[in-house]
Amino acid sequence: MSSSVLYDVPGPRTRLRFRVYGVVSVIGIAALLAFVVYKFNDTGQFQAGLWDDYEYSNTQQRIVDGLLTTLKTFALAALFSLALGAVLASGRLSDHRPVRVVSSLVVEFFRAMPLLIMIFLLYYAIFTTSPMWAVVIGLTLYNGSVQAEIFRAGIKAVSKGQSEAGYAIGLRKTQLMVHVLIPQAVRSMLPSIISQLVVTLKDTSLGFIILFHELLFVGKSFAEQTPPVGGVYAFIPMVIVFGSIYIVMCLTLSSLATWIERRTRRSKKGTPPPLDTPATLMADPGHTVEFEPRDGRPEDPKAL
Amino acid sequence: MNVLLDNFAAFREGFWGTVELTGLSTLLALVLGTLIAAFRVSPVPALRIFGATWVTLLRNTPLVLLFLVVTLGLPALGLKGWDSFWLAVMALGCYTSAFICEAVRSGINTVPVGQAEAARSVGMTFTQTLGNVVLPQAVRTAIPPIGSLIIALAKNSAIASGFNVVELGSVMKTLNSAAGYNIYVIFFWIALCYLIITFAVSGLFRLLEHKLAVPR
Numbered sequence: 246m247s248s249s250v251l252y253d254v255p256g257p258r259t260r261l262r263f264r265v266y267g268v269v270s271v272i273g274i275a276a277l278l279a280f281v282v283y284k285f286n287d288t289g290q291f292q293a294g295l296w297d298d299y300e301y302s303n304t305q306q307r308i309v310d311g312l313l314t315t316l317k318t319f320a321l322a323a324l325f326s327l328a329l330g331a332v333l334a335s336g337r338l339s340d341h342r343p344v345r346v347v348s349s350l351v352v353e354f355f356r357a358m359p360l361l362i363m364i365f366l367l368y369y370a371i372f373t374t375s376p377m378w379a380v381v382i383g384l385t386l387y388n389g390s391v392q393a394e395i396f397r398a399g400i401k402a403v404s405k406g407q408s409e410a411g412y413a414i415g416l417r418k419t420q421l422m423v424h425v426l427i428p429q430a431v432r433s434m435l436p437s438i439i440s441q442l443v444v445t446l447k448d449t450s451l452g453f454i455i456l457f458h459e460l461l462f463v464g465k466s467f468a469e470q471t472p473p474v475g476g477v478y479a480f481i482p483m484v485i486v487f488g489s490i491y492i493v494m495c496l497t498l499s500s501l502a503t504w505i506e507r508r509t510r511r512s513k514k515g516t517p518p519p520l521d522t523p524a525t526l527m528a529d530p531g532h533t534v535e536f537e538p539r540d541g542r543p544e545d546p547k548a549l
Numbered sequence: 550m551n552v553l554l555d556n557f558a559a560f561r562e563g564f565w566g567t568v569e570l571t572g573l574s575t576l577l578a579l580v581l582g583t584l585i586a587a588f589r590v591s592p593v594p595a596l597r598i599f600g601a602t603w604v605t606l607l608r609n610t611p612l613v614l615l616f617l618v619v620t621l622g623l624p625a626l627g628l629k630g631w632d633s634f635w636l637a638v639m640a641l642g643c644y645t646s647a648f649i650c651e652a653v654r655s656g657i658n659t660v661p662v663g664q665a666e667a668a669r670s671v672g673m674t675f676t677q678t679l680g681n682v683v684l685p686q687a688v689r690t691a692i693p694p695i696g697s698l699i700i701a702l703a704k705n706s707a708i709a710s711g712f713n714v715v716e717l718g719s720v721m722k723t724l725n726s727a728a729g730y731n732i733y734v735i736f737f738w739i740a741l742c743y744l745i746i747t748f749a750v751s752g753l754f755r756l757l758e759h760k761l762a763v764p765r
Binding site for chain 1: 590591592593594595596599605606608609610611612613614617618621622625626627657665669675678679683703704705706707708710711717718721722725732733736739740743744747
């Protein structure tokens with residue numbers, strides 16, 4: 246704590262004051278939790294009977310099926326979006342103006358559209374019978390555009406001397422890309438790419454709205470369609486089971502990103518500094534982020 | 550063109566629905582996000598843990614699941630009678646607050662420690678240091694990411710159409726089921742509405758950035 250911007254190392258009196266604040270806030274948080282628990286108990290959310298459904302192997306099978314569907318959708322969307330991202334990024338880095346303009350337009354358009362609206366369009370217009378492909382293609386178009394921006398920013402972040410040196414020894418553009426720029430860029434991009442994959446994983450749940458039978462859809466049907474016990478729907482078990490599945494999946498992926506970032510930071514073999522892009526900053530809806538690697542700003546490793 | 554003119558009322562209602570939803574959730578997200586960021590940088594461990602848990606849970610939950618938690622959870626808490634619009638505001642606001650918190654916090658963390666040390670060494674109090682030295686610098690760093698978060702929020706608000714809120718996404722659904730219109734034409738107009746909103750937000754933030762810019 247001593248290196249905090251906000252306060253000095255506390256003295257004895259301040260430490261006492263902090264301890265008082267600590268006690269007060271613990272009481273506050275405990276009171277909040279107690280209120281929630283009391284209310285849930287009051288409305289009968291804690292009845293043991295609500296968990297009965299989850300004991301049937303039939304039910305468990307449905308959860309596994311839902312999980313597999315989600316993972317399959319995610320795998321397809323991740324694969325396609327990386328491929329599309331590569332194509333669009335090389336389009337944006339092209340030497341030919343028309344190619345650049347077209348791929349910029351595509352990237353900007355799909356990044357600006359709400360993903361759900363894209364999925365609606367695909368579902369109603371093309372994939373009326375297979376919601377999975379509507380979700381996969383929607384995710385691919387959106388995340389592919391975001392990945393393209395990440396790739397482009399990564400390539401641009403490699404220092405200019407590298408490409409100048411490559412051209413000087415007579416490499417062609419393709420050779421330069423393959424042998425010089427991409428190997429260096431991939432290291433700095435990996436955390437951003439994986440963060441965007443976490444977003445892709447979370448967004449597979451949008452299929453829920455077009456009644457695609459993925460994990461969350463299964464969860465909702467448990468919470469609402471199973472006969473209520475004592476007039477109460479099994480809401481808490483649903484949140485505990487399905488929420489934790491999602492959180493575990495996303496945390497696994499994003500801790501992979503953090504691990505890779507820490508590794509690249511440690512090895513000093515001439516790697517460019519990790520991109521300080523909003524996508525690494527927050528593993529979110531990365532969405533319309535402008536990628537300008539900001540210079541010279543001390544990066545906080547804990548920001549992830 | 551017919552689609553827009555025939556259903557102008559529906560489009561207007563949907564457009565304002567999205568704008569209101571975005572505006573109110575942004576307000577909630579900013580207030581909550583700043584509060585949680587304050588928790589996360591506070592010297593009190595209990596608050597720091599609370600803030601970290603809040604951020605970790607919300608960042609790794611799909612927004613749709615959060616919508617479900619809010620729509621099913623609040624009645625279970627005995628808080629009935631909220632209409633779906635306010636439930637959507639709550640879900641969107643809480644979800645975005647986790648990201649706003651991280652933006653604000655990393656804004657604060659990028660202020661060099663020397664700045665605050667210098668302020669303290671000339672005898673400024675905690676409030677003065679925070680208000681005159683740290684926050685003005687932190688805000689400038691935090692504004693661009695917050696802008697893109699709000700654009701993301703505007704786009705995410707389409708999810709509310711799955712939860713009985715009237716906004717652009719639900720206009721698209723109802724017009725599609727009212728047969729006779731070409732889905733691509735409907736999409737064109739809906740897309741245009743979203744572009745207006747996102748361009749307005751990014752323009753606003755660019756303006757703000759220009760206003761606050763100082764040579765550093």
